[in-house]
Amino acid sequence: MRRRKKTTVRDEAPRRRAGARATALAGTALVTALLGSALTPWTASAAGAVAQGGATARGGERLPAVVDGGAWDSGHIQGMALDRKRGYMYFSFTNLLVKTDLRGNPVGSVTGFTGHLGDLDFNERDGRIYGSLEYKDAESFYIAVFDADRIDRMGIDAQTSDIVSTVYLKEVVEDYTADMDGNGVFDGDTAGTPDHRYGCSGIDGVAFGPDLGARGGRERDPHLLTVAYGVYANTSRTDNDHQVLLQYDVRRWTKYERPLSESAPHTSGPAHPRGKFFAYTGNTTYGVQNLEYDAASRNWQLAVYEGKKPGFPNYSLFTVDGTKPAVRGPVRGQPRPERGRLLTLARQGLYDRATGVRGWRGPGEYGLVSLGDGRYYVAESGTVKENGVTKQTGRAVLHRWTGRTPDPLSPVRGATR
Numbered sequence: 001m002r003r004r005k006k007t008t009v010r011d012e013a014p015r016r017r018a019g020a021r022a023t024a025l026a027g028t029a030l031v032t033a034l035l036g037s038a039l040t041p042w043t044a045s046a047a048g049a050v051a052q053g054g055a056t057a058r059g060g061e062r063l064p065a066v067v068d069g070g071a072w073d074s075g076h077i078q079g080m081a082l083d084r085k086r087g088y089m090y091f092s093f094t095n096l097l098v099k100t101d102l103r104g105n106p107v108g109s110v111t112g113f114t115g116h117l118g119d120l121d122f123n124e125r126d127g128r129i130y131g132s133l134e135y136k137d138a139e140s141f142y143i144a145v146f147d148a149d150r151i152d153r154m155g156i157d158a159q160t161s162d163i164v165s166t167v168y169l170k171e172v173v174e175d176y177t178a179d180m181d182g183n184g185v186f187d188g189d190t191a192g193t194p195d196h197r198y199g200c201s202g203i204d205g206v207a208f209g210p211d212l213g214a215r216g217g218r219e220r221d222p223h224l225l226t227v228a229y230g231v232y233a234n235t236s237r238t239d240n241d242h243q244v245l246l247q248y249d250v251r252r253w254t255k256y257e258r259p260l261s262e263s264a265p266h267t268s269g270p271a272h273p274r275g276k277f278f279a280y281t282g283n284t285t286y287g288v289q290n291l292e293y294d295a296a297s298r299n300w301q302l303a304v305y306e307g308k309k310p311g312f313p314n315y316s317l318f319t320v321d322g323t324k325p326a327v328r329g330p331v332r333g334q335p336r337p338e339r340g341r342l343l344t345l346a347r348q349g350l351y352d353r354a355t356g357v358r359g360w361r362g363p364g365e366y367g368l369v370s371l372g373d374g375r376y377y378v379a380e381s382g383t384v385k386e387n388g389v390t391k392q393t394g395r396a397v398l399h400r401w402t403g404r405t406p407d408p409l410s411p412v413r414g415a416t417r
Helices: 016-039 044-051 170-176 250-255
Strands: 066-072 079-083 088-092 097-101 106-111 116-123 128-135 140-147 164-168 200-209 224-231 242-249 275-280 285-294 299-305 317-320 327-330 339-342 350-352 357-359 368-370 375-386 389-401 409-411
Touching: 066 088, 066 097, 066 375, 079 128, 079 368, 079 375, 079 389, 088 116, 088 389, 116 224, 116 285, 128 200, 128 224, 140 170, 140 200, 170 200, 170 224, 170 242, 200 299, 224 285, 242 250, 242 285, 285 368, 285 375, 299 368, 317 357
Parallel strands: 079 116, 116 200, 200 285, 275 339
Antiparallel strands: 066 389, 079 088, 088 097, 097 106, 116 128, 128 140, 140 164, 200 224, 224 242, 242 275, 285 299, 299 317, 327 339, 350 357, 368 375, 375 389, 389 409
């Protein structure tokens, strides 16, 4: 099959009793905090975090309401990851990984990517950062794995150091390069084509979480890597209305890992994912930008750039009910009848009767990190001009999940959106 090279610019888009009880709880929390301060030394940033409504991490460490990721001559912020135990935040800026402490001081960075570095997650089992990495012209899609402890200086080169390894995702490549119209030509990186199975544009959202297909009594491994497809915005086709999620067990991935070489892309990776799942949301612009599992609710959050299809509600945030295992059923809109493992959207948020789709008009498309207690760090994206150069900024802002519509995430006291 011949390959036709086409390129597009990626969208940069875009009561009285209750009151008394709340007062009592607040008073108890204050006493607890004061007693804790006598036992555990506080840093200035920790004390400030308490005043700003920060969360508590392991070992009594306080998490701040805001972590500033800095300003960089790079692409816009794509995702974040938190090493809660050691107290570091990681920010992806498209072609740059930045590591900061929880005061926002830069600790290290990894540079030299010409591909698209997307969403990130931290694997507590091996202490490494996992991120999506795309090379569309090379028809290569990888999970980039970063040795987090060794990111200890600025400007580490991704290709000449051994801090980054990569694993090839064959399933993604096959769907991305699928010649759906059967004319013998793959049309390349463009949305305006019937090619790309499910409208696959590559990958973006990543998160660790339990088996999406597990049933009662079966072990729910909480450390499967889940990878979400990017999906082209195309309003003229019907087979691109699902979010597609792949799951992998990464415990034996060292046999696949290879150094990053952009001049000679490798194809070392698993032949198949452990599971492939579909969530019916309507078409979105570049699919799931940020994916996150919340242990408190056992739900998955899918943050997207809004879709453009008439007839769909085009929400910006979807919640998959993680308490309901995937069930086999028809994958709607496909050119040939197809069955797959279907996920259930949670019965929360806004509801569109015409399509049966539920969702929210909330944030998260630039970065989303669950703390596992109903709180999230949400990324804010912006720009500043320094010495005539426009730089991209990103910061992590602490929110609480309220479940209110249309936006279920509310900044904590002291944090602003």
